[in-house]
Amino acid sequence: METVHSATPLLAMLASLIGAFLILFTGERNRNLREFWTLAAAVIKFGLIASMLPYILHGKIVEYTIVEVYKGLFLQFRVDTFGMIFALLASFLWIVVSLYSIGYMRDLNEHAQTRYFFCFALAIFGAVGVALAGNLLTLYMFYEILTVATFALVAHKETPEAIKAGRKYLAYLLTGAAFVLFSMAVTYYLTGTLDFKPGGFVAGHGSREILSLVFVTFMIGFGSKAAIMPIHEWLPSAMIAPTPVSALLHAVAVVKAGVFCCLRVILYVFGPKVLSDLGLWIPLAFVVSFTVIVANIIALTQDHLKRRLAFSTINNLSIIILGAALVSHDGIRGAMLHIPFHGFMKITLFMCAGAIYVKTHKEFISEMEGIGKQMPITMAAFTIGALGLTGIPPVCGFISKWYLCLGALEAKEIIFLLVFLASALLDAAYFLPIIYGAFFKKPKFVKDHFDEASFFVVFPIVITAIGSIFFGLFPDAFMHFFKLAVASAKNIMGMGV
Amino acid sequence: MISKWEDLIIETLCRFLIPFMQTYSLYVLVHGHSSPGGGFQGGCIMAACFILLVIAYDLNEAKKRFKEKINVIFCSLGVFIYAGTGWACLLLGGNFLDYGKLSLILPTDPIKARYYGMASIETGVEITVMAIMVSIFWDLVTGGKHEEALEEENARADCK
Amino acid sequence: MISHQFPVLIVVTPLILSFFVNVVGWWDKRYCVPIVFVALSVSLFSAIGALEAVIKHGGPIHYHLGNWQPPWGIEYVIDYLNTPILVAIAFISILVLIFSQRSIEKELPESKIPQFYTLFLLNVTGLLGITVTGDAFNLYVLLEIASFSAYAIIGIGERGADFSAFRYVIFGTIGACAYLLGVGYLYIVTGSLNMADLHHLLPKLYYSRAVLVGMAFFLVGVGIKMGIFPFHTWMPDAYTYAPSTVSALLAPLFTKVGAYVMIRLLFTIFEPSFSIKLYPVAEILGWIAAAGIVFACVMALAQSDLKRMFCYLIVGEMGYILIGIASANRLGLTGAILHIINDMFMMACLFTVAGAIMYKTGDRNIYRFRYLHRKMPITLGVFVVGALSVVGVPPMCGFFSKWYLILGTIEAKKWILLGVLLASSLVNAILFFRVIENAYLEPRGEHAFAHDGGHPSISLDEVPWSMLIPMLMIAAGIILLGIFSGVIIKHIIQFAVPASF
C-alpha cells in the first residue's frame, strides 16, 4: 500500500485543539464569538479530514509521525480506510451537534457554557485522534484525553446525581484504561511494535495462553468504553448529562470510540486468523450476544426516554462487535458500516429527546403521548431514526443489518443470525410504542401546548434524519462509507471482493 | 552578659591576653600547611578573643569595636577570598583551585604558588569561621533577638 | 576555554553568590532575588553546556578540582546520567525562585528575606553538588549542605514547622551518618573515595563482608534522604508545614536527588553484577517499593490537606523509581531515570499550585476548595495538567515514564510490581479527581437552570503574574517532556543505563 506523508492529520487535530483554547479564552465575555470558534473549528476540521478522502479511496495511506518514543514506537497518525470512516463520522457530526448545542444551551440558559464547549471540543479532539491514530500508543493517548474531557461533560449538571455519574464514569473507564495499558505493554514486549496492520500483527508472538490473556484484558479495557454487558453500568447513569452530551456520548465520540478501539484490536492487532486459530472469537461473540439480548429486554422496561435510548445504544454497540467477532467478510463490512449509520440514527433520536426536553421538560415516555401533533418535525425525525434502528428499509440501518446477517450466514453461525434478528425485533418492540403514543394517542393534559423548538435545535435534527434516509438509499454517496468499509474488509481478510 | 559587670582584674587580664591570643591565632593560621592547624582552628581562637571581650566587658562595649554588620560582611568576605582564589585560578586557565596557575601573577614558581594559594584560602576560612563563631555566640547571648535585646537592656539600664 | 569549567561553575557560582546575597540583602532587600537569579542562570547555562559537552564527547567528562589527580583529589564528573538531572534542578529552582518572590513576602517577616535567599541558594548548591560530584565523601558534605539549609528553611514555616524540622534533623542526621558509615566501610577495604576508582577496585572484593555491610548502610542512608517507604516519616510533616515556596523547592528536588544517588550507588560505585546478581538487592528494593506505594496510596487517600496528600504522593513516586531499579533491566532503569526528571516537574507543578492556593486563600483543605475555579482558573488549569501527569494520562510526561516502568516489570516478570503500578495509578486518579471535583464542580439542586443561579458571585482573583508564569512554564514543561521523551531517551538516557544491561 502506498503511503503519503502529509501533515494534514496533524492540522486536523490542531484545528480542534486550537479551537478549544480559543473557546476557553473567549469565555463568557463574547458568546457569539465563542460559538463562532466552535463552528469554525468544526468546519475546518471536517474539511481537512475530507480532503484526505481522495487519497484513502485510491488505496493510499496518509501518515504523519510526530515523534519517536522508543525503538519502533512512534507517536504517529496513520489514516486508513477504517479510521477514515470514524474520523468522517465524528467530525461531521461535530458540526451538527455544535449547532444543536448552541440552540440547546441557549434555550435552557445552562451554566458554565464555556467549560461545556471547551470540553466538547477536547472530546472531539480525542475521538478524532483515536480514529487517526496509527498505533496503539497514540490511540491510547487520545483515548485517555477523550475520557478525561468527557468527565466534565457527564458531570456538567453538577447535581449530586450528575457528580455521582461522573465518578462512576471515571471509575469504569480509568480501570479499563489500566487494563488497556497492561495489554498494550505486554503486546509491545511480545512483538516490539504497536503499529496497526490489517489482519493483525501478533501472530507468531507469544504463547497461546498469554495471547488469550492479552485479548481478554484488551476487551475488558476497551469494552468498558463500549459498554459490553457486565461493565456497561456507567452508560445509563451518564444519561444525567445534557442531551447534546448524551448525543455525543452515544452516537459520536465516546462509546463509538470504544467500539472503534475494540474493532481495531480485533481486526488490526489480533486479526481474524489469530482469533479463529485460538478460538477467541467464540467467547467474545457469546458475551456480546448476551449483551444484545439483555440490553434490549432491559430497554423494554425503561420509561425514561434517554435511558431507553441508552440501552438501545448498548445493544447496537454489541451488534457491531459481534459483526467483527464473526470474522467473516460481510460481517466486518456490516460492522464497519453500522458505526456511521448507527451514529446518524442514534444522534437523531437523542437530539429529538433533547428537543422535547427543551420545550416541555418531559423526560418520560408515558408523558409524551400526543406530542407528535405538537412537534411534528421532531417526531417525524424520531420516527425515521427509530425505524432505521429496527432495520426497516429505506433507512440506512437496514443496509448495515443486512450485511451483518449475511456475515452470520457466511460464518455459518445460525445462532448469531438469530441474535441479529431477535435484536431487530426487540428494537421494534420498544421503539414502535413510542411512535404510536406520540402520534395516535391523545395528550393526557389537554392544556399543554407546545411548538417546535428553535431553529438551531430543529435544523440539525432534520439534517441527520435526512442523512439517515439518504445513506440508506445511496450508501456510497458523499462520504463513501460503503466503499471505505468494503476496502477495509478486503484488506483485513486479504482477498478480493 | 549583656549588661556590664565591672571587674578591674578581669578587664586588665583581658586587655593583656587578647593581643597574644590574636597573634597565636595568626600563627596557627600561617603554619597551617606544614603543621597541625589552619584556618578553622585559627578562626576559633580568633572568635574566642571576641567572646572573652564580651565576658569581660559587655556586649555594648564589644559592639563598639566589632559591629554586627561588619561581622556579616566578614562572614561573606571569607568565602569570597576562598572562592576568589579559586576563580583567579579559573581565569588564569587552570582548574578551579588549581593554585599552580597563580605563579603567572605571583612572582614565584608553581610549587611555591601552591603554598601561597593555600595560605590565601586558609585566610578566607579563618575569617569566615571567626565571623560565624561570633555570630553564633551573639545569637546565644541575645537569645536570637540581636539588636532588639540590646536596646531593651539599654532601656532598662537607663531607667535605673 | 570556559566550556571546560562548566562542571565546577555549576556548583561554585551559587555557592559564592549565596553569601553575596546575605551581605547585599543587609543593605537592600530588593537585590536578593536578582542575584539569586543570576547565580542560578549561570548554573543553568553551565548545566546545559555540560549536557552539550557530554553529548559531543560521547562519554563522561572528568574535572579535577585543583588539578589534583584522582583518586587523591576531588573529582567532578559529568555524564549522561547526571547532566539532564542538573539541567532539571537548575531550571526548576529558577522557576521556583521567580515564584517565591510574592509568596515569601507574604509568609515571612521582611527582616528574614536575605537569610531565606541565602539558604535557598545554598540548598540548590548542595543539590547541584551532590549530582555533579564524583567523590563519595564530597557527596556526603554536599548532602549535608543541602540538608542544613533544608532544616533551616523548613523551620521558619507555619505552626508545627519547627517541631517537624527538628524531627527532620534527627532523621536526616541518621541518614547522613549511615551514608558516612557506608563510605567508611568501603574506604577500609579499598582505600579510595573516588567513585570511578571504587568501581574498579570493588569487583575483586565483592565477596568481602565489609562491602556488603557498607552497601547496606549506603542503602539505609540514601533511603532516609530520599524518603522511601519505611524511612519516610519525616517527610509529610516537614514538607507540609514548610513555607509554600520551600516545599515547592524541596519536594521536587531533594528526594529526586536522593533517587539519583541511589542509582549512582547501585550502578556506578557497585556493578549491576554485585547489586543485582550477587545479592538480592533489587528483589528487596522491589518489595519495599511495592509496600511503599500501597502504603502511600492509602495514606494519601486519608488526607484532606492538599500539601500533605502530595507528600504521600512523593513517597509513592519514590516507589516508582525503586520499581524501575528493582526490575533491573534496560527498560526499567530507563523508566526510573526518566521518572526522576519527570517527577521533578510534576511535583514542582503540584507544590507551586498548592503554594498559589495558599497565597490567595490561606487554606489547603481540599474540601474547602469550592468555587475555586472561578477565582483562580489558570492555577487550577496548571493543577489539572500536573494531576493528569501523575495519573498517567498521555501526552503528559508522567505516562511515559510509567510506560517504561511497566515494560520493565513485564520484562523482569515481576507481576506483583506491575499490578501495584497499575493499581496505584488508579488510586492517583481517585486522589486527583477528588480535588478537581471539589474545585470545579458546584453541586446544586436538581432544577437550577438559571445562569449562576443561587451561587455567591465570586470574581476572578488570580495570583500575580510572577507566580503564574513559572507555573505555566512548568506545566508546559510537563507536556513537552512528555511529547519529546523519546528524544531525551534516544540522545541521553539510553547511554546513562549501564552497558551490561
Place this chain on the structure above:
Amino acid sequence: MLEQIVSRYNYWIYIILILIGFYGMMAKNNLLKKLIGMNIFQWALILYYVSIGAKKGGTVPILSEEAGSPFEHLKAIQCVNPLPHVLMLTAIVVGVATTGIALALLIIIYRRYGTLEEDEIIEELRR
C-alpha cells in the same frame, strides 16, 4: 572469639556508642536528650573513622624541612593515615553545624510551646 573482640576493640566501642546514641534518639522523650543522643551517634562515627586511620607507633605525616630531604625520612609505613582524620575535620564541622541548627530549632520550639517534651508538644500541636 574473645581475641577477636579484644583485638578489634575500637569497632566494638564505636558500635556500643552508636547504639547508645541511637537509643537516645529513638527512646528519649525530651528533645534535648534526643539531640544529645544524636551527638553521641555522630561522635561515635568520628571515633570510628579516626581509629581506622590510626597505627601503632605511627607518626604524624608532616614533612619537616630541617631533616634534609623529607622523602628519605618519612616512610608511608611509619605514618598514620591522615586522610580519615582530615575527613573527620569536615565531619566535625558538619556535626557542629547540625547541633547548632538543632539547638536553634529547640529554642524556637521552647519559646512557642513552653516545653521540650515530645508528647506534650504533639498534644499541643493536635489542639
